[in-house]
Amino acid sequence: MVGTPLTVDIGAGTVAGLAPLLADRRISSGGHVAVVVGPGLGEEIADSLELANAEVWHTEGGGVEEATALARKLREGFYDALVGIGGGRTIDLAKYAASLSGLPMVAVATSLAHDGLASPVASLEDHGRKGSYGVQMPIAVMVDLDYVRRSDPALRRGGVGDVISNLSAIADWRLAERVRGETVDGVAVTFARTAATSIVHREDGIDDDAFLIALAEALVLSGLAMATAGSSRPCSGGDHEILHAIDHLFPGTAGHGELAGAASLFTAWLREENGLSAGLDTCLRRHELPRVPADLGLSDEQFAQAVVHAPLTRPDRYTILEHLELDDAGALERVKAFAATYG
Structure with a gap:
């Protein structure tokens, strides 16, 4: 059986539904959520949301080393889910970290640059070279056109x-x-x-x-x-x-x-x-x-x-x-x- 996201929400203003989505116990059983955000629009979205019991980490969209370090933090913090907010590099980093730590991951995309926003593949740099890594698909995907329109x-x-x-x-x-x-x-x-x-x-x-x-x-x-x-x-x-x-x-x-x-x-x-x-x-x-x-x-x-x-x-x-x-x-x-x- 092929795993698919529980929900895909595409439209204007969709990020307003992120907090209610994270209350779904199929995604976060205890409401203890980590959020990783990329620069620019990702940070803006995170600042605009009121997510109780959520810890926010910032990333520049690093490679395997940063994703592995993030996975370690996720395991140590006993989180229920990870939310990745940003462009392709941020989403890929979050997918990889979530897969290493065994957590469901919610993708909140601020751009439509490539098919990584919902794929079971993450493209990350490792020692200066890009590689493709198998990961779990996001459990939910959100695309807010209000932010996509503002992307490059x-x-x-x-x-x-x-x-x-x-x-x-x-x-x-x-x-x-x-x-x-x-x-x-x-x-x-x-x-x-x-x-x-x-x-x-x-x-x-x-x-x-x-x-x-x-x-x-x-x-x-x-x-x-x-x-x-x-x-x-x-x-x-x-x-x-x-x-x-x-x-x-x-x-x-x-x-x-x-x-x-x-x-x-x-x-x-x-x-x-x-x-x-x-x-x-x-x-x-x-x-x-x-x-x-x-x-x-x-x-x-x-x-x-x-x-x-x-x-x-x-x-x-x-x-x-x-x-x-x-x-x-x-x-x-x-x-x-x-x-x-x-x-």
């Missing part, structure tokens, strides 16, 4: 790039099914595809409430897809391998969703899926997201270097990159042709 527009655009990359990831999974006989979970694919298609053809944008609700729902659905599959497979293919390679080779290049979107266009183009490529390209253009290496501030040579390195980031995963087995020269030739097509 680049973060909202990033959420678009991340969720539409599901379509490329699904194509890679189907490729692995055909070539290697890998089992594809149809329910997980349905969740992931529904999430992506709910966004890719929409003509409204990140300043419209209807779009933000759809985007938040899509990111939650992506989390459910991963929980159903038991891995990130339905939402992470060759596109995310390239993303992680760029993060490793050229740290600070761009945000998660920006990299995912551009890399998904490249991997769809590699598979010669013209219909998918056209849809992704149109969506990326509509939301002014990066599409080619130059948009990311990378040269063709740097992007090709990431393409060659990408399979090393997930040795257990079969995608179009493993299928083609591109060497340095082959990768550069493909990247230059791709850039000429979409640049």
Whole structure:
């Protein structure tokens, strides 16, 4: 049986319902709650709430070491639940700490930058390198549009790039099914595809409430897809391998969703899926997201270097990159042709 959140609340003013939610004994049996907040909007939300018996800790969204230290505090304090309030880094840190300490975790998202707000995966730095860690899904998810609207527009655009990359990831999974006989979970694919298609053809944008609700729902659905599959497979293919390679080779290049979107266009183009490529390209253009290496501030040579390195980031995963087995020269030739097509 797949674990899912007890509640998902998306809309304007939803944080006002946090205190009543924490009174639910399925979440906090004794009302002894810890709250971890990120900088900026997360701190503002925490200050605005009156949470009895809650201890608030502040974080800059650190890595594994900070999350492990937080888990130690949670065990020593005999808390019932952990609330994470903030952006993606804060939510991931809280998910990891809650999983280590065996506590239910409530995610209160202030941005829609990627699908981590409801996923069973946390992305954290460890000794300067980013890694993905399996965690428990949040027991409840809250997205308050009043705060999301105030987040950096680049973060909202990033959420678009991340969720539409599901379509490329699904194509890679189907490729692995055909070539290697890998089992594809149809329910997980349905969740992931529904999430992506709910966004890719929409003509409204990140300043419209209807779009933000759809985007938040899509990111939650992506989390459910991963929980159903038991891995990130339905939402992470060759596109995310390239993303992680760029993060490793050229740290600070761009945000998660920006990299995912551009890399998904490249991997769809590699598979010669013209219909998918056209849809992704149109969506990326509509939301002014990066599409080619130059948009990311990378040269063709740097992007090709990431393409060659990408399979090393997930040795257990079969995608179009493993299928083609591109060497340095082959990768550069493909990247230059791709850039000429979409640049």
